[in-house]
Amino acid sequence: MKSLTRRATLAALGGALATPYLVRSARAGTAVNVGALRFVSHAPSFIAFERGYFQEAGLDVNFDFFEAAQPMAVAIASGDTDYAMTAISGGLISLADKGVAKVIGGALTEEKGISGQKILASNAAYEAGLTSPAELDGKTFGMTQAGSSFHYMGARIAAAENAELKFKPLQKTGAVIGAIKSGQIDAWSIVPHIAKPLADAGAVKIIGEVADYIPDYQVTTVFTSAKTAADEGEQTRAFLAALSRGAEDFNAALVDKSASEEEQEAIVALLAAHIYPDRALEDARAPIVNGAMRINAGLSLNRASIMDQLDWFKSENLVKADIAYETLVDESYVEARS
CATH class of the missing domain: 3.40.190.10 (Periplasmic binding protein-like II)
Structure with a gap:
C-alpha cells in the first residue's frame, strides 16, 4: 500500500480540493505530524502535546493546521500529515476506497444533556x-x-x-x-x-x-493513512493512547466538571494558546468553556453513526455505492459500538 502524492491525491478527487489550506507550525525536528483545526473539538491533541503525553509515548509531535476537513484528508493520504482528527467527509471516504486512508477511532460526539452543535x-x-x-x-x-x-x-x-x-x-x-x-x-x-x-x-x-435531528452523531473521528495503519501498529497505538489521555483530561475538566477548579482553569489556559492564539485568556475562556462537547472515552467509535453517514454519502452519489464500512474503518485499533 502506497501513499499518493498531494498532486495525485487532488487529481484522484477530481480537483475538488485544489487548495489544501495547510499551515505547518514553526516547531522543527518533528517525527509525527498531527493535523488539527483551531477548534475546541481538537482539545485532546493540544492537551496531549502540552502535558507531554505524546512525548511519553515516544512521539515528537508537530501540528499541521487546516481550515477545513477535506484538505486534511488529502494531507493524510499524501503522507504530509500522519494523524488527524476531524469529520467524516466524502473526500475521506473516497481516499479510503482508493486504499490510502483509514478511520482508527472516534472523537467528538453529540450526547443528550450536553450542549452540542x-x-x-x-x-x-x-x-x-x-x-x-x-x-x-x-x-x-x-x-x-x-x-x-x-x-x-x-x-x-x-x-x-x-x-x-x-x-x-x-x-x-x-x-x-x-x-x-x-x-x-x-x-x-x-x-x-x-x-x-x-x-x-x-x-x-x-x-x-x-x-x-442527528442523535448520537459521531461528529469527528481519528484517522491516518492506510499505510500507517497497516505498517505502524505500535506507533499508532501509542498515538491513540496519548490522545485518549488528553481526551480524559478534557472530559473531566470541561464536560463532566469532575476535575478541580484549578484543573479546569489550567485546561482552559492550555487550550486558549492553541485555539485562540491572538486573544487574551479572558476573551478565550467563555467560548472554550461553552463549546465543550464529549470526546468518546478511549476514543471509542459509534459504528451505527459512521454507517449512517456512509449510507448518506452513497445515496447522494458523493462516493461509490459499493464502498464497505470495513474499507473506511479499521476496528483493530479501537472499540466500536453500535
Whole structure:
C-alpha cells in the first residue's frame, strides 16, 4: 500500500480540493505530524502535546493546521500529515476506497444533556421568518465543500423538516462565518464554541440543535493513512493512547466538571494558546468553556453513526455505492459500538 502524492491525491478527487489550506507550525525536528483545526473539538491533541503525553509515548509531535476537513484528508493520504482528527467527509471516504486512508477511532460526539452543535440563521433570514429549522425550505445553507460534514448535517436536518435547501460551498470555515454574518447565506450548523460567541455578539441567531435531528452523531473521528495503519501498529497505538489521555483530561475538566477548579482553569489556559492564539485568556475562556462537547472515552467509535453517514454519502452519489464500512474503518485499533 502506497501513499499518493498531494498532486495525485487532488487529481484522484477530481480537483475538488485544489487548495489544501495547510499551515505547518514553526516547531522543527518533528517525527509525527498531527493535523488539527483551531477548534475546541481538537482539545485532546493540544492537551496531549502540552502535558507531554505524546512525548511519553515516544512521539515528537508537530501540528499541521487546516481550515477545513477535506484538505486534511488529502494531507493524510499524501503522507504530509500522519494523524488527524476531524469529520467524516466524502473526500475521506473516497481516499479510503482508493486504499490510502483509514478511520482508527472516534472523537467528538453529540450526547443528550450536553450542549452540542447549533443550527444558525443569519440575522436577515431570521427577520424574514427563519426562526426555526421548520422554515428552512428554499433557504441557502453554508458549507465548506460538497461532501463535508456541514453538507451531511444540512441534508439530514432538511430531510426531517421536508425542506429543500440550496447548499453553498465556501471552502473555508472562516468564509462561511463571514457569509452568514453578512447575510450571503441563510443558515449553517457549527460546533458551539463558534456558534455561541457569534450569537452572543448579535451576529447570528441560534434556531435549533443538531442533536435533535442527528442523535448520537459521531461528529469527528481519528484517522491516518492506510499505510500507517497497516505498517505502524505500535506507533499508532501509542498515538491513540496519548490522545485518549488528553481526551480524559478534557472530559473531566470541561464536560463532566469532575476535575478541580484549578484543573479546569489550567485546561482552559492550555487550550486558549492553541485555539485562540491572538486573544487574551479572558476573551478565550467563555467560548472554550461553552463549546465543550464529549470526546468518546478511549476514543471509542459509534459504528451505527459512521454507517449512517456512509449510507448518506452513497445515496447522494458523493462516493461509490459499493464502498464497505470495513474499507473506511479499521476496528483493530479501537472499540466500536453500535
